[in-house]
Amino acid sequence: MSARTTLATAARVLRQLRSDHRTIALLLVVPTLLMVLLRYVFDGSPVTFNSIGLPLLAIFPFVTMFLVTSVAMLRERTSGTLERLLTTPMGKLDLLMGYALAFAVATLLQVGVASAVAFTWLNLEAPGGVAPVVLIALADALLGMSLGLLVSAFAATEFQAVQFLPAIVLPQFLLCGLLAPRDQMLDLLRWISDVLPLSYAVDGMTRLRTEGSFTGQVGTDLAVVVACTVVALALGAATLRRRTA
Amino acid sequence: MARAAVEVTNLMVDRLGRPVLRGLTFDIPPGQITGLLGPSGSGKSTLLRCLVGVQRIRSGDVTVLGQAAGSPALRRSVGYVTQSPSVYSDLSVGDNLRYFAAVARAPAGAADRALEQVGLADRAGDLVGNLSGGQKARVSLACALVGSPTLLVLDEPTVGLDPVLRRDLWALFHTLADSGATLIVSSHVMDEAARCDRLLLLRDGRIVADDTPEQVRLHTGTDDLEEAFLRLAEKEEAVA
């Protein structure tokens, strides 16, 4: 591990993101616009807006970072830059931490803009304050990043990488408790939902709202998300093979 | 003579179940330019990947600067340029250089120096994606030079370059070799073979010649290296 290499990698990834103005704009604007849309779709039912809006603040960065990372990593593999980096003194951990740091910055911007609009203009309620919301959103973004990193090893083209979104993200979205409460699902679906990390992200946000503060339960949910992130990162690191066929 | 920079013994590599390198044994002397020549598909890139430790091998030993190829201690001393440029096309030339300099733990100023060496000092601000093919190849080369490696493994670094640039780059390679670096340069352009101190001719995963250019000419009875290579290939076919 080298701090200089990690920071240089984070700066490089951010520079690549910044040079792509359209992606940056989409990254920052789309979640905010969707929140606005949601608010007016549920114009007559502020309770529904509040119960869906808060978890959505965590799901947006999860989805974006999943997509961005899987494509960025795939490019790194296919352009030969990964092979070149692996012949340098850079450690795999330097690369992964560099990506994590860069995407944490991008997430803070994304969640910052979306929360600012949601909590002021749209009157979304955050009973426990904004900080825990941002914390959970950040953890979800890093979860999305590590899953994206992992699936990029199984994609040979950008088409395939993008197809992993419906394959990996949509089932989690359907089962995470946002569309139907998890305790009312069929047993089998609830068991599946119990082992999917996004469920805990949404549970955390929901509990934050119903319990009104960052309780121990919320902390447990957050810990599950973080643990899943670490496991996915370790598996992803194992796919960064120095020697290939 | 000093210890060989690279020692390869009985190296065998399969790719997709097909044998690509069929038992290579050779040494590469330090401080020299060794040219790796051979027809397309003969296994040049595969062999270079073995030297930098990114190729899975079936059997054999590859020792680089006294250590197993690809071992962590070697990564500061080996520079590798892949056949197609491996740089970030969405970053500027300077940003690429500075990034690879940080990764190679090179001192400040190394990035500018490397850009000067490949003649791109005036393009530091340009996006790599907007460069010509030959310019991209030179950025990729500069990103390997930036760590001042003692062993440079270059896979067709002069492909697509005009004669003037090719001459300049070969002059640079000789300067680096004179200052003690070992270079291994693959090519299938025969006029470049004459600029090497040693030649390794590869054909179908086997070595058909491992000698100085003079000796290759002498043994094949021709002054023309292109002709010499053809005669070697024919002789090989007659044996087979």
Ligand SMILES: Nc1ncnc2c1ncn2[C@@H]1O[C@H](COP(=O)(O)OP(=O)(O)OP(=O)(O)O)[C@@H](O)[C@H]1O
């Ligand atoms: N990524 C790969 N996966 C599987 N097989 C490969 C791969 N790259 C090359 N090969 C096979 O290995 C053999 C040698 O290829 P290699 O790239 O080493 O040749 P080369 O001498 O560098 O050719 P060229 O001069 O065209 O670059 C070829 O038969 C090729 O089909």
Ligand SMILES: [Mg+2]
């Ligand atoms: Mg090749």
